[in-house]
Amino acid sequence: DSGVTQTPKHLITATGQRVTLRCSPRSGDLSVYWYQQSLDQGLQFLIQYYNGEERAKGNILERFSAQQFPDLHSELNLSSLELGDSALYFCASSARQGKGETQYFGPGTRLLVL
Amino acid sequence: AQSVSQHNHHVILSEAASLELGCNYSYGGTVNLFWYVQYPGQHLQLLLKYFSGDPLVKGIKGFEAEFIKSKFSFNLRKPSVQWSDTAEYFCAVGSGGYQKVTFGTGTKLQVIP
Numbered sequence: 001d002s003g004v005t006q007t008p009k010h011l012i013t014a015t016g017q018r019v020t021l022r023c024s025p026r027s028g029d030l031s032v033y034w035y036q037q038s039l040d041q042g043l044q045f046l047i048q049y050y051n052g053e054e055r056a057k058g059n060i061l062e063r064f065s066a067q068q069f070p071d072l073h074s075e076l077n078l079s080s081l082e083l084g085d086s087a088l089y090f091c092a093s094s095a096r097q098g099k100g101e102t103q104y105f106g107p108g109t110r111l112l113v114l
Numbered sequence: 115a116q117s118v119s120q121h122n123h124h125v126i127l128s129e130a131a132s133l134e135l136g137c138n139y140s141y142g143g144t145v146n147l148f149w150y151v152q153y154p155g156q157h158l159q160l161l162l163k164y165f166s167g168d169p170l171v172k173g174i175k176g177f178e179a180e181f182i183k184s185k186f187s188f189n190l191r192k193p194s195v196q197w198s199d200t201a202e203y204f205c206a207v208g209s210g211g212y213q214k215v216t217f218g219t220g221t222k223l224q225v226i227p
Contacts, residue, residue, distance in 0.1 A: 002157065033215075043158075043204060043217040056214055090157065101208075102148070103215065105158040 003027065004093050004106035012112045018079040021109045025072055025093030031055070032074040033094075033103055034066055038087035049074055081113045116141035118207050120218035127195050128226050135190040135221050137179075137205030146208040147188040148215070149179055153201045161203075164188065175199070200225045 003026035013019055025032050034046040036059075045058035049068035060066075068074040078085060088110050092103035119138045127133060139145065146165050150158040162173025169181040179190045188205060205218040
């Protein structure tokens with residue numbers, strides 16, 4: 001158990017819908033990272049937040065957005081869902097944002113878009 | 115932009131065989147290197163990491179990796195694998211002030227009893 005929690009574990013929805021994935025970082029960690037893992041794309045970095053502010057963006061679609069709240073939990077919003085958005089979405093956290101920080105991963109949310 | 119290559123996509127070994135998984139990266143600056151493992155149905159867990167110092171890094175569960183700067187490589191090794199090592203292994207490279215981490219495509223290891 002890494003100390004990072006994600007809800008829900010599984011999510012089934014239809015194309016065109018919107019969903020919100022939630023992540024609670026390890027106690028004391030200020031950085032939160034979101035990743036998408038799919039069979040064809042592998043593990044892709046989406047976005048990073050540090051203490052409430054966006055710090056880095058990866059391959060995140062415009063239909064996706066995220067935020068980190070004052071209590072440091074983070075939400076990833078996926079809208080206008082397409083079949084290709086079906087994937088495992090991981091959240092990771094680290095203590096700071098600096099060099100050499102280890103990221104600790106949550107159990108993931110498995111999203112299935114039908 | 116940095117990139118990570120894991121050339122072996124699927125490796126099948128018998129128990130007690132030795133393991134070496136290749137990882138090469140491309141980035142001109144200073145990097146931090148990681149190996150993560152993902153057991154079936156579970157999340158990624160850190161196996162080991164290299165930031166600086168001794169290029170031979172020892173991790174959990176008997177794994178080790180060697181950073182060879184001249185070859186831009188960070189190969190993972192284990193002298194004798196067990197059935198419980200069946201998992202997917204990801205190499206990752208971190209760089210920059212905000213620690214942008216790029217993952218390789220992963221290597222699925224299957225250990226046959």
